[in-house]
Amino acid sequence: MSQSRTPFTLPFFTAAALRRRVTWLIRIRWLAIVVFGIGIALGCYFPAIHVQCKALVLILIGLVLVNAIYILLRDYVIRQHKDYLINLIVIQMVGDLLILTVLIHFTGGIESPLYFFYLFHIITAAVIFPGTRPYGFAGLAVILYTTLLGTEWLGVLPHFNFYEGVDITRYTEIVVFTWLIFLMTIFLSTYLAKNVTDRYRRVRTRLEFTNRRLQELNRAKTNFLRVSSHELKAPISTIQSTLAVIHDILHDQVDDRVLDMAARSMKKTEEMIALLNDLSDLTYGDLRRAGEFVETDLRELVQEVLQDEKITASAHHITLDAEMPKSPVKLVCDPDAIRKVLRNLVTNGVRYTPESGSVLIRLMDASDEILLEVRDTGIGIAASDLKKIFHEFYRTPQAKSVSSAGSGLGLAIVERLVDEHGGYVTVESIVDQGSTFQVHFPKEIVP
Ligand code: ADP
Secondary structure (H helix, E strand, O other), rough: OOOOOOOOOOOOHOOHHHHHHHHHHHHHHHHHHHHHHHHHHHHHHOEOOOOHHHHHHHHHHHHHHHHHHHHHHHHHHHHHOHHOOOOOOOOHHHHHHHHHHHHHHHOOHHHHHHHHHHHHHHHHHHHHOOOOHHHHHHHHHHHHHHHHHHHHOHHHHHHHHOOOOHHHHHHHHHHHHHHHHHEEEEEEHHHHHHHHHHHHHHHHHHHHHHHHHHHHHHHHHHHHHHHHHHHHHHHHHHHHHHHHHHHHHHHOOOHHHHHHHHHHHHHHHHHHHHHHHHHHHHOOOOOOOOOOOOEHHHHHHHHHHHHEEEEEEHOOOOOEEEEEEOOOOOOEOOOOHHHHHHHHHHHHHHOOOOOOOOEEEEEEEOEEEEEEEEEOOOOOOOOOHHHHHHHOOOOOHHHHHHHHOOOOHHHHHHHEEEEEEEEEEEEEEEEOOOOEEEEEEEHHHHH
16 A cells, blocks of 8 residues: 655745745834834934944935835846745845844944844744754854954954943953853754744644645545435436336235335435435535626525425414515525525424424625524524534434434535535524524625
8 A cells, every 4th residue: 555655845935935925024124124213213312322323324224225125126036036036035134134233333343232133033034944044044143243243352343332431342251251142142042943943844734734635535525425425316216216106007906005115115215315415415515616606686595495485384384484675685606505505494494393383584684794594483402402403414302303304414514505605604592482593694705
């Protein structure tokens, strides 16, 4: 037996994911620019903080320009060279590390509190890149920071004090100690961030794989159900019509018991065909994609079902009525499916309502949804059963005691058909007083 293995490819480098990442970085940078702007204003306002206001304002302007260029580059790359999206991310991140280093230089070098911002970049790298690349960015941060400290310490670059009168660069041991702490913090943070994000990626990939497998299995099961119910229907229909012919031909020649047996067999085959029809309804799906949805006035469907079911209802001395708006209630839907939904709910209402009770269908057109309600004065449903009645083949003990008819599939079918239309079903019920089923259809189906 061959077994396919999980293809643990990481889903992070798809074009869509990369596009999202690029845009995400640009947005974060806008946010950083705003915060940076506020920081400059405060830093330049308080005399105790020594910052190079002019240089910082220039960096801020540069950052705004760079981010605007990134937007143009992003749009260009998306249009022309999707394969370079990853390079655009790398360019942005390297650029950010460089700008941050310049910023640290003008805010006091070793004294600058901004060196913590290297950590944001490291965490961002771990979120975006799998593998060892985040360590590459950590290495680059270390090289840049080390170069900055080294050149300031050697006097190649001037040192700007952050705190008045304190120049830490003159104390070599403090420089080395700070540098060591920085080194440790950067690599430890990279390790931790990578650890968490790698685990998340593994779990996510596995979940996606399992989900895909489950969908395949479900499709295979549904297909099996659809084909087998269809294949079984033909021979059973033949048996049923053969029994009917035998019954008609022999009805005055054979014993009543034989006729009775034939009649009972016919009834059983009828039930079986109804069950097979239910099973094939249960496999309904993908109609929307098959383009079978049409704009329908639901009032017409309600009227149709009302007429059909009135005969059974009046045979059981049950009043069946409908309340509908005067103007059309239009829904883009599969009319056959909605007819089935309504028929199932009304049949249940009639079936589980004692004589002289009533069943009322109400159609309501709200601003964002269409509401179809079937309310009866029947046996009701115990609170503990309200969820279970939507499970396939479940029938409440009360229902079984009042009617042997019913497969327990009707509400499962209703739920499925309504779900295919983007809607949902709710039910409220009080035992011995009645039940109200409400079907909510959104006016706009979200694809
Ligand atoms: P069935 O073919 O048994 O009616 P359904 O799936 O349509 O199957 O309904 C499942 C169960 O939900 C029924 O067997 C019954 O117990 C309960 N039920 C559904 N509609 C009503 C109702 N209007 N009043 C009381 N019980 C209901």
